[in-house]
Amino acid sequence: MGGRRRRVRVRPSRISPSMGGGRDKRRKQQKKLGKVSESKTTGARKTERKSERNAEKNHRRLERGLIEDDIDAILNAMTIEDARRAEVEVERDVVKPCARGHASLTSTTTQRPNEMILYGGERVAPGSEKCEVFGDLHRYDVGKDRWTRVTNAKMPHPRSGHQALCHGNYLYVFMGEFTSPNQERFLHHRDAWRFDLETNIWEQLPTKGGPSARSGHRIATWGKKAIMFGGFYDNGRDVKYYNDVWEFDLEKCEWKCRCVGGEGALGPSPRSACHVGVHGDEFVLYGGYCKNVDDDENDDERSERGTTFSDAWSLNLKTWKWEKLKRQGLAPSARAGSSSAMHALKKRLVLFGGVVDHEVKNGDVIVSEFFTDTYNLNMEAKKWFPVTLYGDDKTKTHKAGSLEEAERVAAGEVVNENFNIRSEQVRAAVKIQAHFRGYQVRKAYKLYKVGGVVSELLYSPGSGEAAPKTLPRPRGRINAAISIKANSMYLFGGVIELGDVEVSLDDIWKLDLGARPKWTCISPLSEECQNALTGGGAESESDDDEDGSESD
Template sequence: MGGGRDKRKKAKERKEGPIAGLGSIKTDKKTQLNELKKERRANKALAGDEDNIDALLLKCSLEDKARTVLTLETDSPAPSARVNASFIPYIAPKVNEIIMFGGECVDPLSGKVRVFNDLYRFNCDKEKWTKVLAPNCPTPRCAHQAVVHKSVMYLFGGEFTSPNQERFHHYKELWRLDMSTWEWDHIPQKGGSCPTARSGHRMVVHKGRAILFGGFYDNGKEVRYYNDLWVLTLDDSKWSVPALPQGGQAWPSPRSGCQLAVNGDLMFLYGGYSKVPDDEDKELEHGKVCDDMWVLDLTKFTWDRVKKSGMAPGLRASFSMITHKGRALLFGGVSDNEARGGEDLSSDFHNDLYQFNFEKRRWFAAEMRAPAKKTKSTAPEGTSADVPSEASTDLSSSKLENYKAGSMSDGLTSQMAALLESGRDKNSAIYKAVVKIQSQFRGYVVRKAYRTYKLGGVVSELLYSPAAYGIDMSIRNMPKPKGRINAQVAVVGNEAWMLGGIVEIGEQEITLDDMWTLDLAKMDGWELIKENTGGEEVFRRAAATAAAAAGGSSSDGEWATDNDDSSEDD
């Protein structure tokens, strides 16, 4: 009997006495051993197949679990080269920041892809980075979407890519980041009450709600593009499908990579990309670039197609778009040119800037203002001695029709260029003629005309925007970013900030890490904040190859100028 009491006493001592923590210590040790076993299994699997996506994700998860303390690395080095990261303005009392998460980078030498899950804060006033190392963060991903509401960032979806881009994993996770504590929370998703796994979708905030549209899913066997619409109520983090008016209505086609812009109670959608079956062989698919624009009434959830008006961008994919004071601004993108029935494909990467006026629902070329100190322009070499008279360049109605039909003479084209370079008089007949061309024959007709006759430089700029005529054309020599796709762009106040993106040089993809800013109120030119370092050796080789082919010499700057000018052919 006494022995029974002793046993109960000893059991109580083990539970509550001085060695009460021994059980938890053993549990922690066992957990660590299990984690090490999982890591060894993951490393073994990756040694046999570096594209084993399950092993890659497991290893990333184990590494994140090892982080238990929040660390803020102030004055951190700038992020590495990347593309398809979220890049979101965060504006609060005494806070003007951009929050960046995730993204991916292609190694220019090996061609392998690395996907990130790092978190950065960029102080726009001090132009300094802070790296946030927080426990329980999401696994690496790119092409996700994030929005900020009441000092909280919400993040949905995205994809993880194996190093050789052979396998993909798409997420349907919703995460919440409290930016007062920098704590991550994974919000559980239930069955069909949330969007399916996807990437390349788009999200915007409107009155305490996040609106999600589109995206795509690729499991290696099939690719699906979406045009569904979801609403996330941000206060309770619940998804819903909006109640749509009864009866059929027009609706944007399935797509990913479009851009959304909110103005009041209206959401504008532009562009995007999808794949469509071949007309003859349904087993084949072709890429389709969209250039349509839609507007969604966010009070009724009704779509209307917006008629294309003004100087709209040509067909291009993977552009960036931001909003600022009644307008949306579109930057960059790529145009693919097919030849020989699609066997040959070349790409033009753009660095031009367009703006869409929400009230007028009209596209315009975004004009840079001349530097404060102007210089006198001179006529091109070989034209100063024989500048044609204004009368000889008068474009009659019949000549305008010839221009529309693509039959303008090369002689007249050279006269236009000569007069533009020498006179620049807004009262000249040539100026009035080009204004008339722009007003009567918009969009593809103008582009077709100067593609046919290779009208470059001032003529191209004038066709896009007659208002630029008479301005000191030294603005063409102002610094500007290289053409690129999927650059990360955000607006804080009147400043647009742009980081990275990607460009192709031959068969190689170069992920950029340069950073630029543009004052959207002054529009007085791009300012370089950080020079690009990613893939510069590839750029130098490309410049040397181009120089050798041309029989001359080149430099990095000359390569950049040639590359940038490709945007004028769009």
């Protein structure tokens, strides 16, 4: 579309004067209305055919992978495809959405007691290294385990790492990112949308005066307002992390900046993927992640250092002043990729899963530990408590010796699905931070030889309790979509790693958050996900799980 405009020389009319000008005008009007002979094509039809050919061309180019990193071309092709759809298409009783991580699962209002909305997300397609980003919306009946897929002629571009919330009769979606199939280019959205739960129609909201484009931000509802914190922007050249606070009026659809953040400000440092919740007039924040990029003057490549936070802060929503909170109770270890949701009935923030990377041999070997534990943050007392699971026999979960388990994994005696090793040479020497298990504090030092180099490893203090291997629960993962409805927390999908291979999941679990917490598998992993796990060269079950259940 950026080519030069060509000058066209117009020849004088060859219409006979005896025909008169009026007849010629009528013919032009007939052409405009499409009233011409069947052997001729109107201008409108020519434009329509040209658009169809362009759409088919873009589709072929996408299939051949010629524009896999041209984000503008990909989104333009998607816009053309969306325009072909009807205003609203509702498909009921469809199969559950395909595997993905970084999606949003949102509980609707009390008028719809059994409904949740799954939107967006991304995955690396099995058997390839191509990234798929989704823009589909599914309405989920948790009581009947039924999915309804909704598509529109006008809908948001696909995205992941966004934030969503329900207020009144609407689902709101804020920002997020789009990744090219080769994961070479990234586009961060700055837009905001809302989805009418009655009409199934999307509406784009104004963004004037709002925050910059980003993903990994976090949002919590405060009455008729939404409070947004942080996030990041990374286009492959520039990397920015934010610690600003924005207020969005859900009825007026207006943004207002409340805290600018910045260096030296009293408040949390810039970060993304933290955990937030609102209690009364207080906005509580925990953890998060930040990546620092160092440019080496003697090298064209950049080195990246990731920092995972475990600090907690409170923001007074009347004065907009931050206060750092003390670490109280049995808090989770520092971890990235955890998922969290507010449990309003119990006034607590519930956190699940996550991962911690342990660097060995000066960072040449990385061992990733994926967590399966769940924690509660009491929003009134600001104290952490681990969620203790119970079995059908009404017996409490037993204490587990995580140090002994770590030693067995390090020696290669057992395979634990929640430990991922990214090197062939580290089974004899694994740096592992123990699970926070048992209320008894454990500190131990262990010496491992790594290629002739002795590394001293410190095991962190333990806290909490681990479920027996006979109890079902989801395997460790990151970036799962979770939401809480009444006293139950629902979990969909997420991401794990098998060596250097990233595998997205599609199982669905429910955690009873009542007096006797217990996990229930609503929908197991699909055959495609099972094949991806077994085909990744790693066993998905431990030696003790001969029945093939997803317990550890």
